Amino acid sequence: MENNRLFRMMLLLLEKKKATAPELARLFEISVRTVYRDIDRLSAAGIPVYTTTGKHGGIHLMDNFVMDKSLLSEDDQNEILLGLYSVSAIPHLNSAHMLKRLTAMFDHKLEWIEFDFSPWRSISLQERELFNQVKQAILTKQLMTFHYIDSNGEPSLETVEPVKLIFKNNTWYFKGNGQSTPSITEAQTFKMKRVSELKLLSKPLDQSMTAGLRVSEKHVTSPPVSMKLIFSSTIAYRVHDFF
Template sequence: MKSDRLLSILLLLQTRGRVPAHELATRLEVSVRTIYRDVEALSASGVPVYAERGRHGGIELLAGFRTDVTGLTADESRALFILAAQGAHAALGLDAALGSALRKVMAALPAPHRPAAEATSRRVLVDSTRWKGGPQRAADLDVLQDAVFADRRLRLRYRHSGAAAPSTYTVDPYGLVCKAGVWYLVADRSGTPRLFRADRVRSATPLADPVRRRPGVELADAWEVLRRQVEDRPGGIEVTVRVRRDFLDMFTRLTASALTALPEDDGEGEWVTARLEYGAVPHARSLLVFADRIEVVTPPEVREELAGAAASVTELYQSDGRAGA
């Protein structure tokens, strides 16, 4: 709608100052000609806005002009209060600040939208942590956050999974990402994007040197590359299993990260077939936790791996005496 677009232009100009017409057109997905017509409409309605043409020109509000209109719709109001439930701000030390900001937004909301916004904060809860994720080392985000916002390079002492000792790297941070309750530092190392789990950072030292990011690359761009590298990583070994029907729901929840497709339940018989993927044969040992509720059908090497592990456990518990006795 034109009214929404005019308000968007007004708020962008208040936030950004002078903005080129082509940038406004790109952000609002209209033509430059439409932007100039909208500027004329704003001016006619009493908003002190003007345009300067030329290489360094743009559209700008008269210095000192502000408006306190929020222009929030009912859905936009709900979205803000769902944001308050996500919890990531608490890890960044912004819990109190967000609460204060939302109270100010609530005061500025049109009266008809306030009940819906208040109800959202009571009726929608977003918990980003995994079920039974186990204890995790607390991530110290203070130094990482300071370096990200100060645009400084970082020297990290970082312990990789399974490594005996930390390694030292000099990196150029783009920002922090919270993925399923786990914080990551997205940074370039020697010009190549890298992902560092914040809870594996043993120490982080900001350097005097300014950050050296690749031109035109933003946090979202670097994260997309890294996310695809993880998700598109070549698969390992495919495992076909039979699952007892009465255990299917629990099995699906507990193996969600390894399932290659949801099991097709035709509602008949005692067993349902499912397929999973593991990085290597030994990784499939995690299936032993399901005991006789599942059976590996293929491949043979996984059946042998599980049979050998089960035999070792049986021998351990059938042996006379206790270990160390």
């Protein structure tokens, strides 16, 4: 019943664009306090809902939010849930909480598949903290500085505007526009595990500084290197795992 109310509340806001908490309380026969708790749940699920105060205040959905209001078939729901489960399995994303919120509208779960991208060993606190700092810098549009070791073992001190987090091959990377070389318009890719002493700059990013910068999907590649691998037969399974 509660999940159904959230879905109906979202559809109503899509239709009306705005409603007051007392209006929603009367319509759904709940308290105003419960209305605000429901709004918090929708917000936590990624629905762009917000409140304003004053004479013309109320509860709103962002104008650019679009949703197909036709009923979803079971196959549609399974496709959506499959995507949600795969994303929620990525470490560092508070996955259990996110998945619980996003699947609240559906009355079933996927029992036939399970995702787990996390390593067997526990993720270090330092790595989690780095991830959270980079995420914060992206969302708040802040510059950050950090020490970095590149693939050639060369250390450097970087000042970067981070623009995107990337999860690839069980490792986190991020793209960022370097501030020390503004003539370079292509974003660089940094491996999270090679970052240390990361600090966010207190001053938010000046948008005019990076107006001409863009995120590029190009990667700098080195010439291939031939290798001969010698290993014991007792660890042959690892060769299959990694090569």
